[in-house]
Amino acid sequence: MPQLTDEDVTEDTGPAPAAPGARAAVPPAAVPPAVPHASPAERPGTWMTPEEYGASRATLWTGAVVLVTDPDGRVLVQSVDYRPDRLLPGGAVDAGEAPAAAAAREVYEELGVEGRYPRGLAVDWIPADAPGMPPGMGFPGEILYVFDGGTWTRDRIESVRLPAQEITAVHFAEPAELPALMDAGDARRALSALRARINGGGAALLEDGRPTTPTALDRLGVLRSPRGALHGTWHPGPVPAHVTTRDPAGWLFAPDGRVLLLVARATGAAHLPPPTAGRTAGALPLGYRYADQGAHPRTAARIVALPPGPDPAYARLLATPEQVRELSDWGPAGHEELAAVHTARAHLALPAPPRTPPTELPAEGCHW
Structure with a gap:
């Protein structure tokens, strides 16, 4: 930043003396003498008058x-x-x-x-x-x-x-x-x-x-395509034997309490993975969403290991359950499903994760 000229600095007298006990910002010997009434091109260094400095600043x-x-x-x-x-x-x-x-x-x-x-x-x-x-x-x-x-x-x-x-x-x-x-x-x-x-x-x-x-959400362009829509009613527990099941998905927990999320690189669409996306432990039926004349079951489990990415068209992220819901269009029943997710997390003795930016997992997979 250019230095502003001091009216007390002249070619004859040099800088004005500092107040008793004050520390000079620049040693007197290092202060170039100002040339009174000289044009900016004639003054040494980067010294400017307040008016010149103000005029040099961008207006927005x-x-x-x-x-x-x-x-x-x-x-x-x-x-x-x-x-x-x-x-x-x-x-x-x-x-x-x-x-x-x-x-x-x-x-x-x-x-x-x-x-x-x-x-x-x-x-x-x-x-x-x-x-x-x-x-x-x-x-x-x-x-x-x-x-x-x-x-x-x-x-x-x-x-x-x-x-x-x-x-x-x-x-x-x-x-x-x-x-x-x-x-x-x-x-x-x-x-x-x-x-x-x-x-x-x-x-x-x-x-x-x-x-x-x-961030990962920015790089993948999340939200540029319609959010995954799944409305209908939420039902806890396993799907009854007489009900048709469709598109099973898993709330798969990492040790820090976050869950696995898949994002399509081509569209930015985000959705839960299938329950078989990784090696898991402690699996339990969380419940199901009844919509489109069928049951969409949800399973909760801890991830033990994640194999190398089977499909390069998808990125694998870790996100909080709340972030997963916000990236989906689940209607009012989403609140009930989210409550069931937190109950399952506590049952699996996993911590409640703080909200942090979702992180992309390496393509080569990982173990916990």
């Missing part, structure tokens, strides 16, 4: 938006009267306003819902040449904060009140629908922020919607 807009989901994991987007694509709630940060305060103000102005959103999901740098900006706007680039609005209950959603103008409707969209509904950069940003929320590893730093340090 600042904005704040809020990412809200419903209990089914769909994202709240708004229709507005001034552009065809949809937006997350939010807007410009006013002069002297903190970004989190701007986020709360915008949500209240646009949706009539009061709240505080102190948790950041992402900070995005949007370049001045981002597509879609009218030339006459003089867009200089923007720093945009994405805050976590959390999961809104049905009552909170029903309390939304739209203003007389600007916001014409709100919708809850599947994450995979966002690229078709939003501007490309807005959709990238929303999906990156949603992955950051699922990761639980802190706010993501983005450049035009793309993470500067991609």
